[in-house]
Amino acid sequence: MAGITALTQLCPPPGQAMNSHWQAVEASLGMSLPQDYKQLADRYGPGVFNDYVHVYHPQGMTEFVNLTGPMPGRIRAQLRKDDEQGTHPVPYDPETLFACAGTDNGEYLFWITDPAADPDHWRIAVNEAxxxxxxxxxxxxxxxxxxxxxxxxxxxxxxxGLVEPSARFAPARPVLREPAPLAGSRPVDTRSIRSWARAHGYAVPPRGRIPLGVRDAWERRKPTE
Structure with missing residues (x-):
């Protein structure tokens, strides 16, 4: 609790705390989340720190800032590609990096999810835009x-000049139109993903959101599978 107390003293949160139903969120992601992040997300809600750092939130207003949306998977796929092609060096195994925030300049903040079973000790990595x-x-x-x-x-x-004049948080405003899809994105047949996942030993629910880890594995499958 010391971490969230220090942040709220430095940067007062807006309004009333919210409840993000963390059991369902973690089930959809297929992983546990750090306790400090859950406190942060509930206390502040979706929004931006100092008009620059957008922390991803389960109730993010668009897919581009939604923790359970497609962005973490897409960013990891790009890191994997950069690492394999040598475009940019990645100092950590891309499979251990989970995007949890982004900036107005294009940097991403990642949890280094190692050890996987101890999220309260995950560190933070930031890559250059x-x-x-x-x-x-x-x-x-x-x-x-x-x-x-x-x-x-x-x-x-x-x-x-990021810290000037003082720390501040601005709540996100509702988006009145759907954002344009990222280049290369396309609808997928979730029935095909579930069928493939079960055939390869993954546990998937019969309906609802497919865990991100399963979706990542499906996207990395060989064309012959």
Missing amino acids: RGPGWFTYDGTLTAFLTAVLGGQAQVPLFPA
């Missing part, structure tokens, strides 16, 4: 935000 640089913070997402917004930690990839 359109470049090879990386920054690692040895602490939780909430601690990272508190340190960066409070001026105790500097991320070389972020703009110098």
